Amino acid sequence: MEHTRIKELLKSEEFGRHVIVKGWVKTFRNNQFVAINDGSSLNNIQAVVDFENTDEALLKRVTTGAAVRVSGVLVESLGKGQHVEIKVDELTILGDSDPEKFPLQPKKHSLEFLREIAHLRFRTGTFNAVFKVRNALAFAVHQFFNERDFVYMHTPIITGSDAEGAGEMFKVTTLDFDNIPRDEEGQIDFKEDFFGKATNLTVSGQLEGELAAMALGNIYTFGPTFRAENSNTTRHLAEFWMIEPEMAFYELEDNMDLAEELLKYVIRYALDHCADEIEFLKSRLLEEEKSKPQNERAELNLVDKLNFVLENNFERVTYTDAIEILKRSKPNQKKQFKYLIDEWGADLQSEHERYLVEKHFKKPVILIDYPREIKSFYMKQNEPDTQGRHTVRAMDILFPGIGEMVGGSQREENLDKLLARMEEVGIPSDEIDWFLDTRRFGTAPHSGFGLGFERLVLFVTGMTNIRDVIPFPRTPNNAEF
Amino acid sequence: MEHTRIKELLKSEEFGRHVIVKGWVKTFRNNQFVAINDGSSLNNIQAVVDFENTDEALLKRVTTGAAVRVSGVLVESLGKGQHVEIKVDELTILGDSDPEKFPLQPKKHSLEFLREIAHLRFRTGTFNAVFKVRNALAFAVHQFFNERDFVYMHTPIITGSDAEGAGEMFKVTTLDFDNIPRDEEGQIDFKEDFFGKATNLTVSGQLEGELAAMALGNIYTFGPTFRAENSNTTRHLAEFWMIEPEMAFYELEDNMDLAEELLKYVIRYALDHCADEIEFLKSRLLEEEKSKPQNERAELNLVDKLNFVLENNFERVTYTDAIEILKRSKPNQKKQFKYLIDEWGADLQSEHERYLVEKHFKKPVILIDYPREIKSFYMKQNEPDTQGRHTVRAMDILFPGIGEMVGGSQREENLDKLLARMEEVGIPSDEIDWFLDTRRFGTAPHSGFGLGFERLVLFVTGMTNIRDVIPFPRTPNNAEF
Numbered sequence: 001m002e003h004t005r006i007k008e009l010l011k012s013e014e015f016g017r018h019v020i021v022k023g024w025v026k027t028f029r030n031n032q033f034v035a036i037n038d039g040s041s042l043n044n045i046q047a048v049v050d051f052e053n054t055d056e057a058l059l060k061r062v063t064t065g066a067a068v069r070v071s072g073v074l075v076e077s078l079g080k081g082q083h084v085e086i087k088v089d090e091l092t093i094l095g096d097s098d099p100e101k102f103p104l105q106p107k108k109h110s111l112e113f114l115r116e117i118a119h120l121r122f123r124t125g126t127f128n129a130v131f132k133v134r135n136a137l138a139f140a141v142h143q144f145f146n147e148r149d150f151v152y153m154h155t156p157i158i159t160g161s162d163a164e165g166a167g168e169m170f171k172v173t174t175l176d177f178d179n180i181p182r183d184e185e186g187q188i189d190f191k192e193d194f195f196g197k198a199t200n201l202t203v204s205g206q207l208e209g210e211l212a213a214m215a216l217g218n219i220y221t222f223g224p225t226f227r228a229e230n231s232n233t234t235r236h237l238a239e240f241w242m243i244e245p246e247m248a249f250y251e252l253e254d255n256m257d258l259a260e261e262l263l264k265y266v267i268r269y270a271l272d273h274c275a276d277e278i279e280f281l282k283s284r285l286l287e288e289e290k291s292k293p294q295n296e297r298a299e300l301n302l303v304d305k306l307n308f309v310l311e312n313n314f315e316r317v318t319y320t321d322a323i324e325i326l327k328r329s330k331p332n333q334k335k336q337f338k339y340l341i342d343e344w345g346a347d348l349q350s351e352h353e354r355y356l357v358e359k360h361f362k363k364p365v366i367l368i369d370y371p372r373e374i375k376s377f378y379m380k381q382n383e384p385d386t387q388g389r390h391t392v393r394a395m396d397i398l399f400p401g402i403g404e405m406v407g408g409s410q411r412e413e414n415l416d417k418l419l420a421r422m423e424e425v426g427i428p429s430d431e432i433d434w435f436l437d438t439r440r441f442g443t444a445p446h447s448g449f450g451l452g453f454e455r456l457v458l459f460v461t462g463m464t465n466i467r468d469v470i471p472f473p474r475t476p477n478n479a480e481f
Numbered sequence: 482m483e484h485t486r487i488k489e490l491l492k493s494e495e496f497g498r499h500v501i502v503k504g505w506v507k508t509f510r511n512n513q514f515v516a517i518n519d520g521s522s523l524n525n526i527q528a529v530v531d532f533e534n535t536d537e538a539l540l541k542r543v544t545t546g547a548a549v550r551v552s553g554v555l556v557e558s559l560g561k562g563q564h565v566e567i568k569v570d571e572l573t574i575l576g577d578s579d580p581e582k583f584p585l586q587p588k589k590h591s592l593e594f595l596r597e598i599a600h601l602r603f604r605t606g607t608f609n610a611v612f613k614v615r616n617a618l619a620f621a622v623h624q625f626f627n628e629r630d631f632v633y634m635h636t637p638i639i640t641g642s643d644a645e646g647a648g649e650m651f652k653v654t655t656l657d658f659d660n661i662p663r664d665e666e667g668q669i670d671f672k673e674d675f676f677g678k679a680t681n682l683t684v685s686g687q688l689e690g691e692l693a694a695m696a697l698g699n700i701y702t703f704g705p706t707f708r709a710e711n712s713n714t715t716r717h718l719a720e721f722w723m724i725e726p727e728m729a730f731y732e733l734e735d736n737m738d739l740a741e742e743l744l745k746y747v748i749r750y751a752l753d754h755c756a757d758e759i760e761f762l763k764s765r766l767l768e769e770e771k772s773k774p775q776n777e778r779a780e781l782n783l784v785d786k787l788n789f790v791l792e793n794n795f796e797r798v799t800y801t802d803a804i805e806i807l808k809r810s811k812p813n814q815k816k817q818f819k820y821l822i823d824e825w826g827a828d829l830q831s832e833h834e835r836y837l838v839e840k841h842f843k844k845p846v847i848l849i850d851y852p853r854e855i856k857s858f859y860m861k862q863n864e865p866d867t868q869g870r871h872t873v874r875a876m877d878i879l880f881p882g883i884g885e886m887v888g889g890s891q892r893e894e895n896l897d898k899l900l901a902r903m904e905e906v907g908i909p910s911d912e913i914d915w916f917l918d919t920r921r922f923g924t925a926p927h928s929g930f931g932l933g934f935e936r937l938v939l940f941v942t943g944m945t946n947i948r949d950v951i952p953f954p955r956t957p958n959n960a961e962f
Contacts, residue, residue, distance in 0.1 A: 001735050005698065007630065022730040024696075024923045039698030039729065040630060067923035095894065095924030102922045119689075119915040120922070122696030131697065135632045142623050149488065149521060151616045156953045157638070157705045158651075158682075158720050160960040170639075170653050170675065172682065174709045177669050180658050188658050194651065194709055194719065195960035201639075201653065208600075208953060208962060215505075215603030216612065217486065217520030223705065224638045228655045228675055238675065239639050248520065249503040254482050413576065434600040434962050441583045441601070442505045442548035443576030472637045472689060479641040479676035481689060481915050 003069070007040035012074060012084060020071045021045060021086060022094065024123065027106045028062045034091075036068060042128050042276055046077065046085040058091065064106055065097030065123070111468055118472055119481050126284055129277035130469055133270055134457045140269035141222060141243055141453075144262055150218040150245060155205030157224065160197055161432055168228040169200035170238075201226035205244050206378075206448060207435050210411065213246035213446055214438045220245040222453070230476050234465045235403065237454060239474040246448035252380075252393045252410040255447035256366050259397055259406050260314050262451070263364075267306050270460050278303060278460070285462040298401075302462040305400075314364040314397065317356075320344065320385075322367055325360055326352055344389065347374045350403050357398045364405075370394040377421045379409040380445075395449065402459050408449020415439035484550070488521035493555060493565060501552045502526060502567060503575065505604065508587045509543045515572075517549060523609050523757055527558065527566040539572065545587055546578030546604070592949055599953055600962050607765055610758035611950055614751055615938045621750035622703060622724055622934075625743055631699040631726060636686030638705065641678055642913055649709040650681035651719075682707040686725050687859075687929060688916050691892065694727035694927055695919045701726035703934070711957050715946045716884065718935060720955040727929035733861075733874045733891040736928035737847050740878055740887050741795050743932070744845075748787050751941050759784060759941070766943040779882075783943040786881075795845040795878065798837075801825065801866075803848055806841055807833050825870065828855045831884050838879045845886075851875040858902045860890040861926075876930065883940050889930020896920035 003020045023038030023045075031051045035044035047070045051059060062068065069092040077085040099105075103117050104124065114121040121127045145152065158172050174194040175181065181192040190198045205221040212219045221244040228238065245258065271278060282302035289297045300308060317325075326332055326341040331351075339349045348367075357365050372381060372390040379392035397406035412418045418439060422429055429436060457469040467473040472481045484501045504519030504526075512532045516525035528551045532540060543549065550573040558566040580586075584598050585605065595602040602608045626633065639653050655675040656662065662673040671679045686702040693700045702725040709719065726739065752759060763783035770778045781789060798806075807813055807822040812832075820830050829848075838846050853862060853871040860873035878887035893899045899920055903910055910917060938950040948954040953962045 001731070003730060005630070022925065023698075039632075039694075039696050065922045067925035094926070095920075095922075097922040119692040119918060120696070122693050128697065131632055131634070131693070135634075138633050139623055139627045142620055146620045149486070151520075151612055152619050153612070153616075153952055154705070154722055156720065156955060156960070156962070158707075158955050158960055161962075168655075170655060171658075172651050172653060173658075174649075174651060175658070177652075177654075177656070177658075177661050180661070194957060195955070196958040197960065199960050211600040211962070212603050212612070212952065213520075215520050215601070216609065217504075224635070226639075239637065241635055249484060250482070437600060439576070441546045441576075441578040444503065444548035445575070471634055471693065474637060474639050474676070476675060477677040479637070479639055479678065479680050481637070481642075481692070 005040040006036065006038045006043075006045045009045055009074060009084060009086075010041055010043055010082075015074055015076050015084070017074045018071070019074050019086060020069065021047070022067070022069050025062055025064055025066045025068055025097070027064065031059060034062055034068070034070070034088075036070065039122075039128065042125055042132070042280055043082075046079060046082055047072065047088050047091070048085055049088045049091060054091065058093065061093045061096055062091070063097050063099045063102070065102040065104060066093055067095035067097075068092065069094055111465065115467055115473075122471075125280060127468075129274075129280045130457070130461050130463060131471070132277045133274045133281070133461050134469060136270045136273045137266050137457060137460060138222070138453070140266040141262070143269070144265045145220045145245065148218070150220045151212070151216045153205070153209060153212045153219045153221050154223060155202070155208040155221050155244075157202055158195070158199050159202045160195060160199050161207070162200055167203050169203060170226050170228045172199045172201055203227060204242070204450060206246065206450065207432065209244050209246040209448060210435065210438055210446065213248045213448070214442070214444070217249075218245070218247045232476055234467075235455065235458075237466055237470060237473055237475060240466075240470065241453040243451040243453055244448060246446065248444055248446045250410070250447040251445055252368065252395060252447060255408055255410060255449060256314075256316065256368070256395055259395070259408065259449050259451070260366070263397070263405070263456075264310050266456065267460060268310055271303070271306055271310075278306070281462050305462075306460065309364060312363050314366050315361045316366045316368065317361075318369045319367055319371065319391065320369065322348070322356060326355065329355060329360070331355060345371050345373065353398045353403050354400075358400045362400075364400070365398045366395050367398065368393070368395045370396075372421075375409070377425050377427060378411050378418065380412045381417055381421070399455075399459055402455050404452075405455050405459070406449050406451050408447065410445065410447040413439060413443045413445055415443065486521040487517065487519045487524075487526045490526055490555060490565060490567075491522055491524055491563075496555055496557050496565070498555045499552070500555050500567060501550065502528070503548070503550050506543055506545055506547045506549055506578070508545065512540060515543055515549070515551070515569075517551065520603075520609065523606055523613070523761055524563075527560060527563055528553065528569050528572070529566055530569045530572060535572065539574065542574045542577055543572070544578050544580045544583070546583040546585060548575035548578075549573065550575055592946065596948055596954075603952075606761060608949075610755075610761045611938070611942050611944060612952070613758045614755050614762070614942050615950060617751045617754045618747050618937060618941060619703070619934070621747040622743070624750070625746045626701045626726065629699070631701050632693070632697045634686070634690060634693045634700045634702050635704060636683070636689040636702050636725075638683050639676070639680050640683045641676060641680050642688070643681055648684045650684060651707050651709045653680045653682055684708060685723070685931060687727065687931065688913065690725050690727040690929060691916065691919055691927065694729045694929070695923070695925070698730075699726070699728045713957055715948075716936065716939075718947055718951060718954055718956060721947075721951065722934040724932040724934055725929060727927065729925055729927045731891070731928040732926055733849065733876060733928060736889055736891060736930060737795075737797060737849070737876055740876070740889065740930050740932070741847070744878070744886070744937075745791050747937065748941060749791055752784070752787055752791075759787070762943050786943075787941065790845060793844045795847050796842045797847045797849065798842075799850045800848055800852065800872065801850065803829070803837060807836065810836060810841070812836060826852050826854065834879045834884050835881075839881045843881075845881070846879045847876050848879065849874070849876045851877075856890070858906050858908060859892050859899065861893045862898055862902070880936075880940055883936050885933075886936050886940070887930050887932050889928065891926065891928040894920060894924045894926055896924065
């Protein structure tokens, strides 16, 4: 490889060194100063062309978006905001970029417009920063678990089970839609399908994760999960990545400790390793918020917000206590909530979660011990309270501006209680007989949780639409690229 | 958390320390010696029960597979093959395991049988080792790219494009099979489907990876990919994980260098971090091979094989030279190949790849410059050779016992050549117009490859069936668990 990456050169002090750089033109000023970016850094390197001795036809091809090769000498820069530049010996156009047609010009484009050209938005500073932070967070997740001897498991994406219960599923098939096979009774004959039965895209790797945890001890998944739900919000995707640790012999407190430790670890990692990117995103956000009325702007800037999370313990609150707080809250008393809280058992809506996190506690909150009826069948049942109310050992971690970041629980390890609950909610036990084997053979307390990766990236980048933190978002009516 | 993981205790010298262990019973000998495993290590810890002072009914419940909690004192062991054991104060059964029903008894089970109970096979030594090695390899992949400033990209799993061209695809849909919507012309109306068009499961993240590389420079993917092919072999899965790096400004030589460096890095990482597991798998393989005739056994044991790969350069050979070698080879001359090689242009079969790798060069081989007609449309075209033959800058890395481990190429960066090739093979350009934008705006040389993760795990673990190196394999007619 003859070239050096710009990130390396920007840190270099080797003035006088002959270097070759390859990248894309961001701007070209005064027929002389070419700002070149190769993606390795948010920052460009400036190449100074001796325009008096350079062919004019060549200079005309130095346009935004063109790919160039530049060779020259690394010199100390006198310009503001940079300490090196390249005095160009030779400039070659590798690939032209017609300025009449290239959609990214050196000006501010709206995020909506950039979403339409998601295949080119990686070339902007904002998306360079977002995807660098996303990368750092993903690596930090793996490093966190690796340091703690967790085993990374690839749980299946195509599943024959529809008992995962976390949401609507996509079907996976090779059947010919023009000629759906039927059995003798006229039912669809899935024996003819690829897997010999109906299959779906997974909504969670938890059930399979439990199988592995009940043998390997501590495991985690990090893979794509799917919801075929018609939610067109800024916080939902049909395809998203989830991290799901599952730990044998962990009780709910251990589970909460691990989740809080993980979140702080990865946020700290991003702050340490993406300082430039997060600084850039902080400025972007401040700029964006200028158009908002004062009372809608964030109280803390992005960096302060992230540090605030690191420096404070998450508030741990029972559902029952949270309901009391919400009942007595001003927006409930003044009937400003869309869904008023009047009794124990109500499911919490986004407005309630936001109130607790953003107004009442003003920090991340872990809500535990939810009513059994509004949570999944596999959660461990508490003893009924003095009023005979049934709760489960669930935990949801709520973050400011995001809502639910983590959902988890201690699992019901008692076979009889689990079977009884499955019957109550109508899950046939033969569907997941393999899952029940964990309770038949050497059952033990265990716990786990799911962390929505894009929500984490949203929080750390300060972006506000989840479509802007995944390369190619999949949402209802949208599977472009 | 009150307990300590067994992996930690096995390394401990703190004799006299009071400890609590939780895990599953592997064996119980002489009413006294309980071998306990918690998954953290391949190795068990021995707990010594004072059976004379322990309730007999309790001792009866200490059966293979039962979950137990043991508290006691860590003492130096006089037994063979262990240096610590626990002198038990208190033993509690967390979960029973009926010996009449638990399928895993302390004896050798066949891999075929264990595949049927894939949800329990994690509890065996072999699969503990396999999935620890798999975990180490996955982490090593991330660490390798992280150290080199590559950006991890999550390319989409659900794709609206069917031009990826790497194989048969699974359809993804929410349409009701009992009531497929039709448009006015009687065609299936995909506007009614979730994404408003026909969608599939991805066979490769390459095209999207190229988009990102042409902005961020160096990227890689590591995610699931799918093939709806009816291949029931020991080397094919319908769902498998693939690593696909893509690098702007890399030519074929750079691409080969990176792939070889990656493979050696991750194999060395596994040897360094999974020494016990690989030693165990080496013994397993030697044992398994005892039933084979001498001439079918591997020449090198597992550890020696892995070290051999580390210590030797991969052989880089053009397709044209390989054909000459194959033509003159003994199995070709003696007509022992099923597919005889008689002329340039023939696609290489597994038997030819194995001959080159296992008999002729006896090490990993990188085959380059394949005939254009047998490779994908996006590969960079070489100038025709002196005989007018057209080749492309492809590279396949072939490994002994595995066959194709890596497939890659320098990409065709010239828009006109790419369009011409697409027309020849019948890919409509409007299908992937976004992909072509990389060639319209600042095109540049770039390269990439795909590494099949399960084939890597197969090689490093010495397992022989790909179903045994992924937790829950998906193959034709099989999507259990």
